[in-house]
Amino acid sequence: MEIGIIGAGSIGLLYSFYLSKNYTVTLYTNRKEQADIINEEGITVIKDGTQSLTKVHAEYERNYQEQLLIISVKQYDIEPIIEVLKKLSSRTVLFLQNGMGHLPFLSLLSHHKIVLGIVEHGALRIDVHTVEHTGIGRTKLSYYNSKNSDNTWIEQLLVEKHPCFPIELKEDWQKMLNEKLIANATINPLTTILKVKNGELIENEHFNVLLYELFTEVINVLGLQNERQLWDYVQNICKNTAQNESSMYKDIQKGNQTEIDAILGYCLHQAKNRNLAMPHITFLYHSIKGIEVRKGERDG
Template sequence: MQIGIIGSGAIGLLFAHYLGKHHEINVYTRRESGAQLLNERGMELTFNTESLTTSLKATAKPTYGEEVLFIAVKQYQLKPIVQKLKEMPRKTIIFLQNGIGHLEFFSELSKHELFVGIVEHGALKIDERTVCHTGVGVTKLAAVHGESYVHKVFENEDEYFLFKIENDFHELLMEKLIVNAAINPLTALLRCKNGALFKNKDYQLLMERIFKEVYCLFPFKKGEASLWNHVNSICKKTAENESSMLKDIKEGRPTEIDAIIGSLLEKAEKMKKAVPYLTFVYYAVKGLEQEN
């Protein structure tokens, strides 16, 4: 099967390696130089003590001709991609974004088969063609509408790269949102890896306060204790990871703070609920963005 992966960050390259074992992969990069490097030398994945090279195709031209597309870019990079996909024949499209900002695009892509996914692996991009698989997890997928091609994608799944189908895409996104909200802004502000949030009792207290504020905003199907255990589990699985928000702050890029925390503040305002910890991390990260 031909699969396109839009985005060559840590998650994009991680998917390219594992899906490339059984499918023809085309990675869409932002820069032509990155595409040329991947075409000439392939991508390299390091895992434990192994280093594995995967041959693939890459391009900076947004042709998006594949039957299945994984979108692995940041929320704020989605708009031109969506505009292009609106004009294209029916495809299977899987969104892998943090937050819930991409929900607004689903009505524009109603002719396509749409899925959302949350990735619970740890991955660290080393350079333009190298990614380190730092923590093994699972990718959970749920259909917004449609289901034909997605099952074929992981017919030959790898023991280190498992997929799980969930029934409720909204609940899946909320689960991802509460994890991102509890982990990402704090790591960006504290300049720490994910693992520090459960190793340091004071950091963990801050994470729990943020978690509780988010939990009170939505009617989660899972109980509070179960979800809190899930947040800590993800933190431990990705202990050696720097969150995408921390990397963005370090490298002077815009963050996804609006898609993750901004959406929660809007929800809290409508419900007339005070969320002081969420408010603080939102404006603190926005302040760091301005400094950059």
């Protein structure tokens, strides 16, 4: 099976490394120099201090040929890719983004078999061809516009048996994405403005109150009922990733754009549609947007 992976950041490098063990992978980069380096030196994954190298073919030209395309760019880089996907013949397209920013574009791609995914791995790009696998998690997949049948590409992925790279199928994409959104909408912005690691949101009783207040707004706006179970889920993520900095906190420290629009921006949009007041979400959304603008002004 031939797989094209679009976006050679932390997730693109990690997925190229593991999937190339069983499939022919082409990794599409944003810059020619990165493709040249990957073609020459391969991809290195560092896990628990051990380095492993694999050869993967990288391309800068965007003539995606593969029958399975995996999209691993950030939410704010999705739109130009959608424009290309619109013109391609029918195939399977798997989106791996955090947040919900990609959903409005999917109606433009109805001739493709769309699969939504969430990533529970931790991955951190060290340089243009090296990624650190900072936490083993699952990839969860769910069919968006087709039934759980006749997708041989996805069925092949599901028999993937690498112990560090488990892949699961979920029935309900909305539930799957909502759960991930709850974690990203609560842990990410709070850790960013408080400048703390994930674990402090449960270790510090005052921060835990903030986490809970924000959590109740988020589940309210998403219209979710099983509060107890979801609150345990969020607290468990803080516990299991206690020593990690959230991706949003890392992005802000590096002066990068965040995915706040696809995360809290989406929640605010839902709140507006339903005429709900969301003071914590509003406060945090504008705090993060303000920090991004200040950074832009300093650089500008």
